[in-house]
Amino acid sequence: MPNTPLLSVTGLAAAVDEKEILHHVDLSVAAGETHVLMGPNGAGKSTLGHVIMGDPVYTQTAGTIMFDGEDVTDLSPDKRSRAGLFLSFQAPVEIPGVPLSSFLRATLAARPDRALKGKEFRRRVKELCAELDMDPAYLNRELGVGFSGGEKKKVEMLQLLLLQPKLAILDETDSGLDVDALSVVSRGMELYRQTCEGSLIIITHNTRILEHLDVDRVHVMVDGRVVREDTADLIGWIDENGFESFERATEGAEPGDAAAAATAGLTAEDLSPVIER
Numbered sequence: 001m002p003n004t005p006l007l008s009v010t011g012l013a014a015a016v017d018e019k020e021i022l023h024h025v026d027l028s029v030a031a032g033e034t035h036v037l038m039g040p041n042g043a044g045k046s047t048l049g050h051v052i053m054g055d056p057v058y059t060q061t062a063g064t065i066m067f068d069g070e071d072v073t074d075l076s077p078d079k080r081s082r083a084g085l086f087l088s089f090q091a092p093v094e095i096p097g098v099p100l101s102s103f104l105r106a107t108l109a110a111r112p113d114r115a116l117k118g119k120e121f122r123r124r125v126k127e128l129c130a131e132l133d134m135d136p137a138y139l140n141r142e143l144g145v146g147f148s149g150g151e152k153k154k155v156e157m158l159q160l161l162l163l164q165p166k167l168a169i170l171d172e173t174d175s176g177l178d179v180d181a182l183s184v185v186s187r188g189m190e191l192y193r194q195t196c197e198g199s200l201i202i203i204t205h206n207t208r209i210l211e212h213l214d215v216d217r218v219h220v221m222v223d224g225r226v227v228r229e230d231t232a233d234l235i236g237w238i239d240e241n242g243f244e245s246f247e248r249a250t251e252g253a254e255p256g257d258a259a260a261a262a263t264a265g266l267t268a269e270d271l272s273p274v275i276e277r
Helices: 045-053 077-083 100-109 118-131 136-140 149-163 179-196 233-241 244-250 258-263
Strands: 005-016 019-030 034-038 059-067 085-088 095-099 167-171 199-203 217-222 225-230
Touching: 005 045, 005 199, 019 045, 019 059, 019 199, 019 217, 019 225, 034 045, 034 233, 045 059, 045 077, 045 085, 045 167, 045 199, 077 085, 085 149, 095 100, 100 118, 100 136, 100 149, 118 136, 118 149, 118 179, 149 179, 179 199, 217 233, 217 244, 225 233, 225 244
Parallel strands: 034 199, 034 217, 085 167, 167 199
Antiparallel strands: 005 019, 005 059, 217 225
8 A cells, every 4th residue: 555654653762771762753654765863963863773773772762653654652672673763873783703604694594585595695695795886805704803984884785785674773873984985885775775665763863865865754853852744855955054053943832842942933934045946
């Protein structure tokens, strides 16, 4: 059914060390859509991605997470992953003693629908390495150990393209990348969309990574709340004006008062470049 939500987050609240970070967040992503999550530093964007993935560092205190027609609110991260959720990290981990190739094969083996035999696996990985300008020799190196920031992000793109999840949450995958690496990551996202028509939630400050993607919706977060949702036109407005208007809008708002936060202080004149379309 067209536009049926693949992911539906309703009234989501979460805390860490008893401090509430997310305040009754609502978010809906349909199959095949690309959404962008933006906002100032400390707005809760990364936290939202991690809570959707079930990161045990955070305590979900309210709300539900529906994914692909199932309630995944109480599922562990590995079960959410097998259901088709994927989360990339701002700072991918290093695991000494575990070759990258072994890690990738074990990851695929845990998913019967994606498992590849030896020759198929090697052929597919070699193809993807070529797409990502990545030396296949990296497969013999320990996972993340000694990799540059750009190389770590390429490895995450490699995982994404191998697993082909239904929804990928990319948490500032573009952070700290030079122009060449940024181009490769952008190509990886394009290839993911082309090969499996998967959905994306892209958490980013750098709109350059969005230039070659068709963005369906943009969500702005401030102080743990989604304070505005709009079309891709909002990206250009934010490039020019920043988040100050949205931050002013949340001043004095009570926790969970998303409606007030979304409207207070944001006049039609403030958002005229967005509204006049």
